[in-house]
Amino acid sequence: MTLPINTAIGAFNIPTYTALLAAAVLICGAALLYPYRRHALVSTSNTVLAGMLCAVLFARLAHLLLNAPYFVDHIEEALRLEAGGLDWHGAVLGGILGMHIVARWYKPRVEIPARALLDVLALCVGNLALASWVGCLAANCAYGKEVPSALGYPPLLIVETSDEFGALVPRYNTYGLGVALALALIVLCLLWQWHGWFIYRRFWLVIALLSIGLFGIGFLRGDYALMLLGLRADQWLDLGMLVVSLQRLAVRH
Numbered sequence: 676m677t678l679p680i681n682t683a684i685g686a687f688n689i690p691t692y693t694a695l696l697a698a699a700v701l702i703c704g705a706a707l708l709y710p711y712r713r714h715a716l717v718s719t720s721n722t723v724l725a726g727m728l729c730a731v732l733f734a735r736l737a738h739l740l741l742n743a744p745y746f747v748d749h750i751e752e753a754l755r756l757e758a759g760g761l762d763w764h765g766a767v768l769g770g771i772l773g774m775h776i777v778a779r780w781y782k783p784r785v786e787i788p789a790r791a792l793l794d795v796l797a798l799c800v801g802n803l804a805l806a807s808w809v810g811c812l813a814a815n816c817a818y819g820k821e822v823p824s825a826l827g828y829p830p831l832l833i834v835e836t837s838d839e840f841g842a843l844v845p846r847y848n849t850y851g852l853g854v855a856l857a858l859a860l861i862v863l864c865l866l867w868q869w870h871g872w873f874i875y876r877r878f879w880l881v882i883a884l885l886s887i888g889l890f891g892i893g894f895l896r897g898d899y900a901l902m903l904l905g906l907r908a909d910q911w912l913d914l915g916m917l918v919v920s921l922q923r924l925a926v927r928h
Contacts, residue, residue, distance in 0.1 A: 678691055678809070678812050678813035679691060679813060680813050680814065680815075682694045690813075690814065691810060691813035691814070692810035692811065692813055692814040692816075693810075695806040695807075695809055695810040695813075696761075696803070696806050696807065696810055698806065699799075699802050699803050699805070699806035699807075700727065700803070702799075702802060703796070703799035703802055703803065704723055704727065706795055706798065706799065707719070707723050707792055707795050707796065707799070708720060708723060710791075710795070719792070721777055722774050722777045722778050722789070722792065723774070723792070725773040725774060725776065725777040726770040726771070726773040726774035726777075727770065727773075728773060729769040729770055729772055729773030729774075730765075730766040730767070730769045730770035730773065731761065731766070731769075732769055733765035733766060733768055733769025733770075733772070734761035734762050734763065734765040734766035734769060735760065735761060735762075735765070736765055737762035737764055737765025737766075737912075738760040738761060738762040738765070739760075741762060741900070741901060741908050741909060741912075742760075742899070742901075744901075745899070760816075761807075762909070762912075763803075763804070763807070763885075763889075764909070764912040764913075764915070764916055766803075767882060767916065770796075774789065774792065775789070790875045791875075793875070793877070793878040793879075794874065794875060794877045794878060796878050797864050797867075797877035797878040797880070797881045798861065798864040798865070798868070800860060800864075800878070800881045800882065800885060801857050801858070801859075801860035801861035801863075801864060801881070802857075802861065804853070804856065804857035804860065804885065805854060805857035805858065805861070807853075808850055808853035808854050808857060809850075809854065811850065811853075812836070812850045815836075815837050815838060815839050815841070816839070816898060817849055817850070817853070817896060817898055818836050818837065818838050818846055818849060818850075818896070818897055818898055819836065819846035819847030819848060819849040819850075819895050819896060819897050820846060820847050820895055820896065820897035821844050821845065821846050821897060822845050822846060822847065823845070824845060825845050831848060831851055832847065832848055832851075833845050833846065833847060833848060834846065834848045834850075834851065836848075836850065838897065838898070839898070846897060847895035847896075847897070849892055849895050849896055852888075852892050852895070853889075853892060856885070856888040856889070856892070860881055860884060860885060863881070863884070864877060864881060876924055879920040879921075879923040879924050880920070880924060882916060882919075882920040883917055883920040883921060883924065885916075886913045886914070886916045886917035886920065887913075887917060889909075889910075889913050890910050890913040890914060890917070893906070893907050893909060893910040893913065894910075
């Protein structure tokens with residue numbers, strides 16, 4: 676199971692990971708701004724843009740810290756976003772920080788629908804996760820641990836995928852599990868929107884579910900990660916994000 680590492684768009688040859696993530700960001704940006712196209716468009720646009728910029732910055736910084744031993748010897752790769760390397764924990768915290776700063780200090784002072792934006796952003800989480808997992812399949816990141824054979828495992832749990840060196844062998848299907856998790860989050864958000872459930876709590880509920888899902892998938896991943904007390908460093912961050920999301924859900928708005 677592989678995807679082309681690059682995708683041709685007109686005269687340009689763009690890394691598939693970059694193309695998918697960029698498309699997801701554009702779709703999410705449009706979804707966030709559409710309800711405010713007739714009022715508060717400028718202030719809302721600035722809020723969303725600040726959130727996106729801070730999300731990318733913090734996502735990359737978190738990735739560099741999690742993989743510090745590698746980037747110490749490969750500093751020239753620190754800015755190569757097209758090869759993957761955006762940590763979702765940093766993206767969430769950076770995006771929330773950027774949106775909060777602009778929503779609080781935007782001048783001239785207008786009413787920015789910050790909580791409503793978070794509800795819409797809940798649906799974007801699944802879309803971005805979907806793009807990231809499919810993009811990782813093309814970029815050979817977040818691949819599963821190697822297994823001797825697909826025999827004796829449930830259907831679709833083992834597939835042939837490559838690592839960063841191109842070795843195509845049977846591995847745990849982390850990509851399939853990640854895509855299934857992302858699709859489940861999208862469906863849940865659509866149901867909540869349809870029925871009007873969990874208003875002003877959808878974003879942190881989605882983050883809690885995403886944290887639980889990725890924590891579980893982390894046990895099956897075979898890509899390099901710093902290990903702390905038997906867990907990958909990103910799994911510890913998953914637990915941290917779960918605690919943060921549960922705390923936010925417990926706060927009465």
